[in-house]
Amino acid sequence: MEEVGTSLAALVRAAARRRPDAPAVVAGDRRLSWAELDAAVDRAAAGFAAHGLAAGDRVAVQLPNGLDWLRASLGALRAGLVVVPVNTAYTDPELEYVLGDSGAALLVTAADRAPVGGVPVCAGPPDADGPAPEPPDEPTAPSFLAYTSGTTGRPRGAILTAAxxxxxxxxxxxxxxxxxxxxxxxxxxxxxxxxxxxxxxxxxxxxxxxxxxxxxxxxxxxxxxxxxxxxxxxxxxxxxxxxxxxxxxxxxxxxxxxxxxxxxxxxxxxxxxxxxxxxxxxxxxxxxxxxxxxxxxxxxxxxxxxxxxxxxxxxxxxxxxxxxxxxxxxxxxxx
Missing domain, CATH: 3.40.50.980 (Rossmann fold)
Structure with missing residues (x-):
């Protein structure tokens, strides 16, 4: 492996240093360079820290494809959190099951709503000034808790490490x-x-x-x-x-x-x-x-x-x- 760090957030940082002005994301009319995406990830990471979350906590992200999904998920990774990607088509009972099973401490959604299964909700990725957290790079630590389709029963979480x-x-x-x-x-x-x-x-x-x-x-x-x-x-x-x-x-x-x-x-x-x-x-x-x-x-x-x-x-x-x-x-x- 190249020595650039293992997490997706670390890869974004490496791309920003290597190609800061190169296009990273096109989402409709919105366009970000790698340097701009990296800065947005820093702000999201600082936002998660402002919510009182600590390294190893699990954050569920239920957002459609777009810049907000990248900011939320990459920001969580940069803050040392574990991302639980959530299917946007889940019903509330399905969502509540995944939140409870994963032990999520926060749910990031597109719009504000009441807590789900006792899990607080953040409308959109958090955003804050100040330095982003700098947890140590731990390749064998969980990065994502990805739930399978559940074709033979309820969805089951698969732990995916950065490595x-x-x-x-x-x-x-x-x-x-x-x-x-x-x-x-x-x-x-x-x-x-x-x-x-x-x-x-x-x-x-x-x-x-x-x-x-x-x-x-x-x-x-x-x-x-x-x-x-x-x-x-x-x-x-x-x-x-x-x-x-x-x-x-x-x-x-x-x-x-x-x-x-x-x-x-x-x-x-x-x-x-x-x-x-x-x-x-x-x-x-x-x-x-x-x-x-x-x-x-x-x-x-x-x-x-x-x-x-x-x-x-x-x-x-x-x-x-x-x-x-x-x-x-x-x-x-x-x-």
Missing amino acids: ALRANQEQCLAMTPPPVREDDRVLLVLPLFHVYGLNAGFGLVAATGACAVLQETFDPVVSLTVMADEQVTAVPGAPPMYQAWLAAADALGNDAALRRGFAAMRMASSGAAPLPEDIWRAMRDRAAVTVWEGYGLTEASPVVASTLATGRAKPNCIGGPLPGVELELRDTATT
Whole structure:
């Protein structure tokens, strides 16, 4: 690993020192350089300290993709806190369960509301003057408590350390070509509360000093316009996104907008579910884009396999293990 500190907040600081004036985030009309983002993270960290929170306390963040999500989560990390990313679609009972199970001391939401399950609420990321806390860098300490989807029961929290997140970034970036480079502009519409968008998305942006183009929600037509206007060169995606982009082109009766959106694309990837072969081939034939598929899981921070690791893109395939990763296939019926 590079000696730049392990947490996402430390990577932001390193990018700010290395490329202070380079674009870090585009979110609608709002744009921040790495130096500006770093300063905003400092103010949020000072704000958490002003709330009386101490290193190791857990802060739940229930915000949509955007600058506020980055300020809240990165500010909490810089203050030495553990971030609990919360699905914005949770009902109040689901939210109360996660808050209680995680032991959250504060909930950051988009709008003010009454405490939930006895947990106080902060509307938006806190902001304060003064120096940010400077807790020691502890790579093996928890950074995130990420809750799984709960497909087989209630969501369960997976502890992700700074070292685990950083290791997965390094493993991804060791592939050729890398999924994100310093000169990339990366569309981040995958939810940042999910580990895919969190680390395979923003984590790689912070590790390389690239630029994140954030979208709060996914709209295929709007996103194609944003991709064309911002000259997006990389997109971590999921099968429904590619299906929606193709469907939008079908509805328009031509592939002009589809091709404009992907005109600058260097790297398109897909995970979270199998990508149907007809969609993979349609993206290649109609958008002139090769989609690289992979597989991951929350507990692995998250990527463990990719067709990028084998250098051969093909449908119905998750490729091989990332550099430094060992995989073993077992039959759950016999083990």
